[in-house]
Amino acid sequence: MTVRLHHETHGDPAAPPIVLLGSLGSNAHMWDPQISALSSRAHVIAVDHRGHGGSPAPAGPYTVSDLGGDMLATLDTLGLDEVHVVGLSLGGAVGQWLAAHHPLRVRALTLLCTSARFTPAQPWLDRAATVRGGGIATVANSVVERWFTPELAQRDSQLVAHHVDMVRGTNDEGYAACCEALARWDGRADLSRIVAPTLVIAAEQDGATPVPELRAIADGIAGAELHILSPGAHLASVEQAGAVTQLIERHIAAVGSVEMSRRVLRDVGSTVRRSVLGAPHVERTTAGSTPFTEPFQDFITRTAWGDIWARDGLDHTTRRLLTMAILTAVGNEHELDMHIRAALRAGTAPELLMEVFLHTAVYAGVPNSNRAFALGKEALADLASETRGASERDG
Incomplete structure (x- = not known):
C-alpha cells in the first residue's frame, strides 16, 4: 500500500x-538552503517520507521499496515522468532504489551522506x-x-535547536518503522543497475555514513563522480550548503547539456529514419x-539515424546500397528484407539492387546473394500487387 x-x-x-x-527524522525544510537557491532555475519538489513531516504514518514495518513506491505514486500524482x-x-x-528499479523515472541522481547498506542492523x-x-x-x-x-x-x-525540534516533530511510529527499513535494506547488488548520471557527495567528518561508504557507492555505479567535503558531518546539505548546492546545480546542468544533445539527435534521427524506411x-x-525495448529504440534513432545516416559524406541512395550490401x-535477412522494401518504396530502381x-x-x-535475390523478388512481387490493388481501387 502506497x-x-x-x-x-x-x-x-x-x-x-x-x-x-x-534524512531520517527530517522534513522538507531540511532542504531550505537548496530550495532557496535552486527554485529560481528549477521546479523543486521537497518531499516528506511516510511518517515524517506532513506525511501519514501507517503502522510498520516499512521497507525501502515501500518508501520508493510512495515516491513513484507521488510523481504520478504530479504528472512527472522523469525527474532529477x-x-x-x-x-x-x-x-538508489528508484534509479535501480525504475531507471526511466530518474534523469540524474545525486546521493549525499548515505550508504548502500546501513550496518550493523541491530542498532x-x-x-x-x-x-x-x-x-x-x-x-x-x-x-x-x-x-x-x-x-x-x-x-x-540556534541551528542545532531548530533541527532538534525538527526531529521531535517526527511521528514515533514513522521514525521507528523507517529505522527498521534501513536495518533490513541492502542495495549493494543493485548499484550496477543504476544508469542515471550519478553524483556522490561525502562529508569528511560524517560518522553516520563515513567516506568509505560513499566511495563504495561511487565505485559501484558506472561513471559516478565522488566529491568529499570538509568540514561536514551527516547533514552536509546544511553545513556545506553553498558547496552542495553548487555541486547539484553543476551536475544537473551537465546532464541537461547531454540531454539537449540527445534530444537534437533523436529529432534528427526520427526525421531521417522516416525518410529512409517510411513513416508507416x-x-x-x-x-x-x-x-524494455524503448532504450534500444532511442539508441538506434540517435546513433544510426541521427548521426551516421545524417552525415553529409554519402547521399541516402549510396547509404541504402551500401547497407544492403x-x-x-553478413546474412542478416530480417534487416535486409526491410531495407529492400524501403528502397523500392522510395523509388530505387530494381536494377540497382x-x-x-x-x-x-x-x-x-x-549463397548470401542468392537469398538477397530471393528477398528482392518477393518484395517486387508484393510491391506490384500493392500497385495493382491501388489502381483497381482508383478505377
Whole structure:
C-alpha cells in the first residue's frame, strides 16, 4: 500500500524537476538552503517520507521499496515522468532504489551522506524499540549531534535547536518503522543497475555514513563522480550548503547539456529514419515499443539515424546500397528484407539492387546473394500487387 506523501513545490513547473529526499527524522525544510537557491532555475519538489513531516504514518514495518513506491505514486500524482533525484541518508537509499528499479523515472541522481547498506542492523532495531517505548524525544538530541560537526554546533546553538525540534516533530511510529527499513535494506547488488548520471557527495567528518561508504557507492555505479567535503558531518546539505548546492546545480546542468544533445539527435534521427524506411514502418515500430525495448529504440534513432545516416559524406541512395550490401554479406535477412522494401518504396530502381547483389556474390559469397535475390523478388512481387490493388481501387 502506497502513502500519499506531503510535499512542497517551488519554482517554475515548466523548468527541470528536482526531487529532494531527506534524512531520517527530517522534513522538507531540511532542504531550505537548496530550495532557496535552486527554485529560481528549477521546479523543486521537497518531499516528506511516510511518517515524517506532513506525511501519514501507517503502522510498520516499512521497507525501502515501500518508501520508493510512495515516491513513484507521488510523481504520478504530479504528472512527472522523469525527474532529477537528490537524496541524503534515508533519502539516498530511496534514490538508489528508484534509479535501480525504475531507471526511466530518474534523469540524474545525486546521493549525499548515505550508504548502500546501513550496518550493523541491530542498532537501528534498538533505536526503533527505544522510540516506540519512550517517544522520539528520547533520541532527538543524540541524532542531531551526528548531523553537525562539534565546531558548528558550538558556534550556532540556534541551528542545532531548530533541527532538534525538527526531529521531535517526527511521528514515533514513522521514525521507528523507517529505522527498521534501513536495518533490513541492502542495495549493494543493485548499484550496477543504476544508469542515471550519478553524483556522490561525502562529508569528511560524517560518522553516520563515513567516506568509505560513499566511495563504495561511487565505485559501484558506472561513471559516478565522488566529491568529499570538509568540514561536514551527516547533514552536509546544511553545513556545506553553498558547496552542495553548487555541486547539484553543476551536475544537473551537465546532464541537461547531454540531454539537449540527445534530444537534437533523436529529432534528427526520427526525421531521417522516416525518410529512409517510411513513416508507416517507423510508427509501427515505435507504437510497439515497451519500457524494455524503448532504450534500444532511442539508441538506434540517435546513433544510426541521427548521426551516421545524417552525415553529409554519402547521399541516402549510396547509404541504402551500401547497407544492403553489408546486410547481404553478413546474412542478416530480417534487416535486409526491410531495407529492400524501403528502397523500392522510395523509388530505387530494381536494377540497382541487382547490381548490388551480383557484386556482393563475388566478394561475400553466392549463397548470401542468392537469398538477397530471393528477398528482392518477393518484395517486387508484393510491391506490384500493392500497385495493382491501388489502381483497381482508383478505377
